[in-house]
Amino acid sequence: MSNTTVDPIPNHMTAQRPGAAVSLDRVTKRFDTADAVSALSLEIAEREFLVLLGPSGCGKSTALRLLAGLEYPDEGTIRIDGVDVTDLEAKARDIAMVFQNYALYPHMTVRRNIEFPLRNRRVPAKERKELVDRTVDALALTDLLDRKPAQLSGGQRQRVALARALVRRPAAFLMDEPLSNLDAKLRVQMRAELIALQRRLETTVVYVTHDQVEAMTMGERIAIMDHGVLQQVGTPTEVYGRPANAFVAGFVGSPPMNLLTAHVDRDGPGATVSLDGARVTLPVGLAELPAGDVLIGIRPEDAAIEPDAALRAEVTVVEELGHERQVVCRTPSAGSVVVRLATDGPVPRLGETVGIVAAPSALHLFDAASGDRIGP
Amino acid sequence: MLLRYLLLAAVALVVVFPIYITVVNAFLNPGEIAHRPPYLWPRRFDFGAFGTAWSRGHLGRYLLNSLIVTTVIVAAQVATSVAAAYAFAFLRFPFRRTLFVVFLATMMIPFEITFFTNEQTIVHLGWYDSYLALTVPFLATGFGAFLVRQAFLSLPSALSDAASLDGAGHWRFATRVAIPLARPAIAALAVFSFFAAFNQYLWPLIVTKDERLRTVQIGLRYLRTSAVDQVNVTFAGTVLAILPLLVLLIVFQKQLVRGLTAGAVKG
Amino acid sequence: MSTTGASLAADAADTVTEQPPVRRRGRRGRARDALLGYALIAPALVVFGAFVFYPFARNLYLGMYRTPPFPGLPKRYAAFDQYERILRSPEFLGSIRTTVLFVLYTVPPGIFLGILMAVLAHQRLRGIAIFRTLFSSTLATSTAVASVIFFTLLNPQVGLLTHYLGRDGKPSLLQEPRWALIAVAAVTVWQNLGLSFILMSAGLGAVPDELLEAAEIDGAGFWRRFRHVVVPMLSPMIFFAAVVGSIQSFQAFGQIDLLTQGGPLRATNLLVYATYDAVFRQNNEGKAAVLSVALFVITLLLTLVQLKVLERRVTYER
Numbered sequence: 012m013s014n015t016t017v018d019p020i021p022n023h024m025t026a027q028r029p030g031a032a033v034s035l036d037r038v039t040k041r042f043d044t045a046d047a048v049s050a051l052s053l054e055i056a057e058r059e060f061l062v063l064l065g066p067s068g069c070g071k072s073t074a075l076r077l078l079a080g081l082e083y084p085d086e087g088t089i090r091i092d093g094v095d096v097t098d099l100e101a102k103a104r105d106i107a108m109v110f111q112n113y114a115l116y117p118h119m120t121v122r123r124n125i126e127f128p129l130r131n132r133r134v135p136a137k138e139r140k141e142l143v144d145r146t147v148d149a150l151a152l153t154d155l156l157d158r159k160p161a162q163l164s165g166g167q168r169q170r171v172a173l174a175r176a177l178v179r180r181p182a183a184f185l186m187d188e189p190l191s192n193l194d195a196k197l198r199v200q201m202r203a204e205l206i207a208l209q210r211r212l213e214t215t216v217v218y219v220t221h222d223q224v225e226a227m228t229m230g231e232r233i234a235i236m237d238h239g240v241l242q243q244v245g246t247p248t249e250v251y252g253r254p255a256n257a258f259v260a261g262f263v264g265s266p267p268m269n270l271l272t273a274h275v276d277r278d279g280p281g282a283t284v285s286l287d288g289a290r291v292t293l294p295v296g297l298a299e300l301p302a303g304d305v306l307i308g309i310r311p312e313d314a315a316i317e318p319d320a321a322l323r324a325e326v327t328v329v330e331e332l333g334h335e336r337q338v339v340c341r342t343p344s345a346g347s348v349v350v351r352l353a354t355d356g357p358v359p360r361l362g363e364t365v366g367i368v369a370a371p372s373a374l375h376l377f378d379a380a381s382g383d384r385i386g387p
Numbered sequence: 388m389l390l391r392y393l394l395l396a397a398v399a400l401v402v403v404f405p406i407y408i409t410v411v412n413a414f415l416n417p418g419e420i421a422h423r424p425p426y427l428w429p430r431r432f433d434f435g436a437f438g439t440a441w442s443r444g445h446l447g448r449y450l451l452n453s454l455i456v457t458t459v460i461v462a463a464q465v466a467t468s469v470a471a472a473y474a475f476a477f478l479r480f481p482f483r484r485t486l487f488v489v490f491l492a493t494m495m496i497p498f499e500i501t502f503f504t505n506e507q508t509i510v511h512l513g514w515y516d517s518y519l520a521l522t523v524p525f526l527a528t529g530f531g532a533f534l535v536r537q538a539f540l541s542l543p544s545a546l547s548d549a550a551s552l553d554g555a556g557h558w559r560f561a562t563r564v565a566i567p568l569a570r571p572a573i574a575a576l577a578v579f580s581f582f583a584a585f586n587q588y589l590w591p592l593i594v595t596k597d598e599r600l601r602t603v604q605i606g607l608r609y610l611r612t613s614a615v616d617q618v619n620v621t622f623a624g625t626v627l628a629i630l631p632l633l634v635l636l637i638v639f640q641k642q643l644v645r646g647l648t649a650g651a652v653k654g
Numbered sequence: 655m656s657t658t659g660a661s662l663a664a665d666a667a668d669t670v671t672e673q674p675p676v677r678r679r680g681r682r683g684r685a686r687d688a689l690l691g692y693a694l695i696a697p698a699l700v701v702f703g704a705f706v707f708y709p710f711a712r713n714l715y716l717g718m719y720r721t722p723p724f725p726g727l728p729k730r731y732a733a734f735d736q737y738e739r740i741l742r743s744p745e746f747l748g749s750i751r752t753t754v755l756f757v758l759y760t761v762p763p764g765i766f767l768g769i770l771m772a773v774l775a776h777q778r779l780r781g782i783a784i785f786r787t788l789f790s791s792t793l794a795t796s797t798a799v800a801s802v803i804f805f806t807l808l809n810p811q812v813g814l815l816t817h818y819l820g821r822d823g824k825p826s827l828l829q830e831p832r833w834a835l836i837a838v839a840a841v842t843v844w845q846n847l848g849l850s851f852i853l854m855s856a857g858l859g860a861v862p863d864e865l866l867e868a869a870e871i872d873g874a875g876f877w878r879r880f881r882h883v884v885v886p887m888l889s890p891m892i893f894f895a896a897v898v899g900s901i902q903s904f905q906a907f908g909q910i911d912l913l914t915q916g917g918p919l920r921a922t923n924l925l926v927y928a929t930y931d932a933v934f935r936q937n938n939e940g941k942a943a944v945l946s947v948a949l950f951v952i953t954l955l956l957t958l959v960q961l962k963v964l965e966r967r968v969t970y971e972r
Contacts, residue, residue, distance in 0.1 A: 081548050083684075101551040108552045114545035118567050127563070131554035175553070388779075395774055399788040402771075402847055406791060408814060409803050421812040423822070467701070470694040480688035486695060493706045495957055499905040499926045500946045503933040504709035504716070524705035527698035557690060586796035588908035589926075593934065604798040608912060611802045618806055625802050632794040643793065647849060648856040 030058045030215030031092040031182035033078065038087030040073055047073040049239040050087070055183075055217060060209050062230030063219045066262070070239035071219045075185050078217060080104045091182055102131070107176035108185040112192065113168045115160040121171050122156040128179045146178045149208075166197050173208075183215040190225065202229055223263050227251065235259050253375075257382040260308050260375060266337065268308045271345040272379060275300050287345045289321035292371045299386055301378045308375030311337070311351040316359060320366025324348055326359045340367060406629070413437065413623040417616045436623035440610065444620060446627045448599065449606035453585055454631075456521045456602060460584040463522070465577050468531030469569075473561055475532065476539035477547060487536075493529035498590065506593050520594040521602070525584060531576045534649050538572035539565055571645065578639045579646030585632060603628045710950070716943035729940070740944040748920060749928045750948075752835065753904060756924055759839035760846070761899040765892055767843070768850025772858045773884060775851070776866075786855075793848035797908035800845035805913055808837065828914050831921045838909050838922050845909075846902075850895065857891030858884070897960040904952055925949050 033055040040048040048070045055061045063071040076082045078089060080101030089097045096104050107128075115124050125146060129139045147153050150170045160168055169189065176184055189205075190198045206229055209216050220226055226233050227247045235242045235250065235258075243255035254260035260268040273286040284291045284300070286307060293300075316338065324340035327347070336352045338359055348367055359365055376385040412420050413436050414429035440446045474480070475487050498505075505524055514520040542565065550560040566573070588604045595601065601609075610624040636643065719729040720736055740746055771789045775782060792800070807815040808826045816822060827833045865883060885892070907926040910916055916923040916931060923931070925945060933942035 076548075079548075079552060081551060101548075102554040102556065106552065108549070110545045110549060112543060112545055114543065114549035116546065116549075116564055116568075127550075127555070128553035131556075131559055175549075179554075391774075391777060391779060395779075395782075395785045398771060398774060399785055402844075403788050403791055405800075405803050405807065405844065406795070408807070412806075412814075417812070420814075423817060425814045425817060467698040471698045474691040474694035478687045478691035478694070479684070480691035483691065486699070489702070490695075490698070493702050495954055496706050496710050496950065497901070497905055497953060499907065499929075500950045500953070501706065501709035501713065503929065503939065503942055503946070504712040505705055507712075507939075508704065508709060524701070527701040529698075529702070532698060557687075582793070586798070588796070588798050588911075589930070592911070593930075604796055604908075607798045607802045611805055611912060618809065618812055621802060621806050625799055628796070628799055629794050632796075633791070636790070636794045637787070640787070640790065644852050644856065647852055 029213050030184075032057045032090075033183050033215060033217065034090045035074070035078070036088040036090070038074075038077060038084045038089060040070075040077055040082060040084050046070075046239045048077065048084075051236075051239075051241050053234055053241065053244065055215060058213045058215055060206065060216045060218065060229060060231045062226040062233045063217060063236060064223060064226040064230075064233050064262070065221065065236040065242075067221055069236045071221075071236050072187055073239075074236070075108075075187055075217060075219050078183075079106055079108050079185050105182045106185060107179065107181040107183075108187065109172050109176050109189045111188040113160075113172040113189075115168060115171055115175075117160050120157050120159055121152060121163070121174075124160070124171055125152075125174045125178050128175065132179070134179075142178050146174045149177075150174050165193050166201070169193060169201060173205075177212070181214075183217065184209075186216060186218045188220055189218075191220075191222075198225075205229065224265060227263070233263075235262060237262075253384070253387075254308075255384055257306050257308070257377040260377065264310065266311050266349045266351075268310050268375065269314065269346070269348045270306045270308050270377070271342065271348065273305050273307045273345065275303070275305055286322055287342045289323070291322075291374075293374065293376060300376075301380065301385070304379035305385065306377040306379050306382075308377060309348065309369045309373065311349040313373035314348060314350040314367055314369045316340075316350055316352065316365045317368045318366055320368040322367045323364055324367055326361055326363045326365060329359060329361065340365065342367075409622050409625050409629075413619060413626050415619060417619055420618055436619040437627065439620045440624035440627060444606065444610055444624050445598065445601070446603070446606060446610075446624050449601050449603045450627065450631070452521075452600060453602040453604070456518065456591075457581055457584040459518075459522045460525045461577055461580045463526040464528050464531050464580045465573060467527040468535050468576060469566060469573060471527075471532040472535035472539055472569075473557075473565065475536045477557070477560075477565070490529040490532050494533075498524075502589055502593060505590075509594050514594075516595050516597045516600055518600070521591055521600070524590070528580070531580065534572055534576050534646075535569060537649075538569035542568055571642075572649075574639075574642045575646035575649060578635070578642040579649075581635065582632065582643065713943045713946045713950075716939055717947055719940050721938045721940040732940075736940055737944050737947070740941055741948065745920075745923075745928070746945070746948070749923050749925055749945075752921070752923055753925045756835060756839055756842075756906065756922075757900050757903040759836060760842045760903045761896055763839075764843045764846050764850045764899055765854070765895050767847060768854040768895065769880075769884065769888060769892075771847070771851040772854035773880065775855060776858050789851045790848040792845055793852070795845055795848075797842075797845060797906075798912060800841055801909045801912035804837075804841045804844075829918050831918045834914050834918055834921045838913050841913065842903070842906065842909055846899070850899075853891055853895045854888060857888045860891075861887040893963060894960070897956055901953055901956050904949060904956075925952075 035051050035053045038048060038051045039046060051070075051074055053061075053074075063074060065071045073082065077084050080096070080099060080103070084097060087097070088095055091104065091106070116127065119127065122143065125143050126139055129142060134142070147156065150173060152167070152170055152174055155163060155167060155171070160171065163171065169192075172189070186205075190201050193201060202225060205216075218229060230247060232244060232246055233250050234244045237258050243250055243259045245253075245255075250259060250263055254263060254268070257270055261270060271286055273284050273291060275284050284293055284305065284307075291307065322342065322345075324342045326338060327341050328337075328339035330337040330339075331354070334354070336354050336356075336358070338350045338352060340348045340350065342348060350367065377383060378385055408427070411427065411429050414431065414433055415426060416433070416436075419426055419430060471490065475483065475490075509515055509520045509524075512519075514523070546564060546568075547560060550564050555563065586604060587602070591600075591602045591605050592608070595605070607624060607628055610621050612618070612621055717737055718731060718733055720732045722729060775786050775789055795803075804815070805828070807813050808828055810816055810821075810824065810826045813826070816824075816826065819827070821827070827837045861884075865887065866879070905926055906924050907930065910922055910924050910927040911930070914922040916927050926949065929942045929945040929949070932938045932945060
């Protein structure tokens with residue numbers, strides 16, 4: 012197609028369009044006086060699947076809306092393929108979005124819904140039909156074209172929303188909790204389908220969710236936000252294995268990492284770290300420790316129960332999950348500890364006092380005041 | 388069961404009787420109307436009185452005037468209400484809230500308060516005895532803007548976001564998404580406006596003298612008579628005046644109900 | 655060296671020009687949105703300005719000027735004296751009294767009959783739709799239609815109602831000071847039966863059927879159910895109908911003009927008719943302005959009461 016249309020949807024007819032690189036550079040958005048997004052810098056590579064993860068109200072959805080052009084930042088720059096789009100309207104950005112509730116037009120048929128972005132851009136009828144047919148084919152929606160959204164199941168609506176986003180081959184896809192309205196089984200299935208689709212189309216996806224399991228299974232990289240501030244960006248392995256701070260440690264993983272407050276004692280001849288009176292061997296040198304308390308993080312699967320270990324705790328809950336056993340123990344003052352055990356070992360009794368151990372190399376250390384990670 | 392039907396029928400009779408007897412009397416001649424005991428059903432179907440009302444009573448002309456005035460008012464009220472409602476619901480601009488309060492405030496100043504100062508304005512503008520006088524003061528309604536705005540605001544906000552990303556500007560979003568989805572409210576407004584405009588009495592009475600500009604309601608005023616030999620024409624004219632609304636009522640009952648109850652439910 | 659310096663400068667210039675031009679379409683778009691917003695509300699605002707707010711302000715202004723007894727003489731500034739004089743005049747007080755009576759004669763009976771019809775039509779019976787249509791049929795009548803029908807039915811010589819009321823040969827009820835206001839009110843109630851029925855039906859439709867059925871199973875009789883279940887559940891709608899109905903009755907004009915012209919002996923001289931009479935018969939626009947302002951205050955109070963109660967109900971529900 013020649014470049015006669017003003018609005019940018021170049022390369023309609025090229026079968027594949029590689030996804031664009033998207034970047035946010037120190038982007039801040041304030042609502043009233045509070046920062047919804049605070050100095051957010053994030054580089055999303057071409058054809059990357061990046062997940063924005065965080066609890067509700069953490070600013071992830073605002074970040075997505077800033078990318079979409081539904082909000083404008085107060086500070087900072089947004090670029091798509093290196094081009095500054097900060098002040099461009101949504102319709103000029105060549106970005107598509109899938110909404111949590113799908114936002115299908117209830118009075119239009121499936122076909123009309125999917126065509127809508129093309130009609131708005133005055134794509135000629137013949138070409139429009141080809142594009143719709145191809146998209147509909149790919150998503151197995153051919154039989155539903157004449158239905159209205161109200162006549163579709165949740166999964167079908169989801170696919171129509173995807174088709175509407177896909178049909179104009181945008182530079183990038185934004186997805187705002189697109190699976191949260193589906194039942195558990197369908198959600199797992201759609202996760203796989205979405206990833207397969209993204210790989211096949213070689214497109215860029217920014218995917219917002221509060222569900223860390225979804226984030227871990229789908230994201231090539233995960234960006235974790237809290238209170239409008241980016242906490243960490245990394246692959247699922249990095250984020251899980253080396254959380255940048257206590258917030259990330261507590262948010263990623265199910266059940267989450269145990270975080271126990273430990274006291275650093277520098278008064279004696281050799282400084283020690285004590286956890287409820289038990290001396291702990293740490294994976295870092297004493298010199299690296301802050302003056303105040305530290306948080307010791309232990310993943311439930313890294314902890315084990317040993318009758319004679321120094322850290323004493325009372326067993327309060329024992330959950331049999333079939334493939335494993337989760338035991339919740341309460342230490343006298345440092346907090347609760349969840350331990351994941353194999354099912355073939357002895358079953359701890361409720362109320363029993365046991366010892367908890369973990370390999371020094373499996374421990375994570377955080378500054379109790381700032382939450383920042385200490386050491387490697 | 389039978390008792391229930393009897394009760395329903397009795398109440399229905401009280402409600403409908405005045406209209407029924409109007410129709411009956413329209414078919415009777417003045418002598419028969421004066422007959423005691425009164426005839427409660429037509430003795431023959433003589434449309435003579437209707438003919439007299441239509442031609443000598445100029446009911447045809449009056450109906451046409453009412454239709455012209457009402458159509459203009461309804462079309463304009465729908466247009467100005469939808470336009471203003473769109474602005475209030477989907478656009479951000481300074482003083483939006485204040486201006487909306489101004490719109491609501493118009494509901495506190497009914498026409499019965501301003502009719503004679505408005506009449507002076509009309510005279511001053513040189514619009515006395517004109518269609519302009521009959522229509523222009525009613526081209527906008529605060530109630531309508533309020534009603535349609537509520538309908539717009541009840542649409543999921545994601546729809547307007549989706550439309551923005553789908554490349555729709557305000558015009559396309561309004562005409563393809565927002566207005567079609569607000570159609571029930573807009574229809575309610577249209578039917579409500581139609582009834583209100585068609586039934587106006589005070590205003591056309593004071594800004595027109597010219598018989599050629601009379602609306603049906605004012606026409607009825609001159610058809611009303613104490614002259615015994617004309618009562619059948621009065622009744623026939625009344626029937627002609629009811630007919631258009633009766634048809635509309637049967638066709639658009641749902642919309643009218645929605646318009647009438649809008650204030651009650653939405654607050 | 656100078657070449658290095660030059661190339662550095664060139665580099666710097668390049669970075670400046672290479673930066674994409676600052677496009678403020680988004681921000682300018684917002685300015686455009688604001689303009690569009692004003693353009694969309696402008697037509698309505700012009701109409702409101704010319705035919706709602708200006709005449710209202712003019713009312714307030716005219717109320718402060720004494721209209722001369724003969725046209726052509728200058729108006730005399732009377733400040734609030736005229737308000738005071740007219741608002742204390744027996745004519746105004748009489749008119750207010752008549753209007754309040756009219757409201758009392760029209761609103762409660764209208765609501766009561768509306769509820770009765772709504773309850774009757776709220777049964778699951780074959781053919782109930784026909785009754786619903788019949789019950790709402792007066793919606794097709796206007797004030798003028800209703801007035802002309804009853805004016806003729808009350809005609810002293812040929813009026814059917816005159817006969818049934820046993821008043822053959824006597825003057826029309828509309829000419830009896832004792833009965834005129836009641837007759838006009840009855841016509842008004844009849845004309846509004848359809849509206850009343852529709853409102854109460856809508857209110858009843860919002861009451862869960864189980865509540866009505868539960869009362870029936872509990873063995874409550876019709877009147878007990880009516881008083882202790884239906885009326886309380888309908889109270890928001892009754893309240894709405896009462897306020898709207900009162901405002902409407904305070905503004906009644908057409909039925910007076912067509913049925914009684916304010917008479918006999920001012921027995922039906924409702925506020926709006928008195929205003930009309932003042933300006934078009936007595937040529938006293940100062941007086942008419944004061945009466946209009948009085949009507950505005952009444953309407954305002956009624957609306958504020960409504961808003962206040964609605965507000966409380968909304969907060970209560972949330």
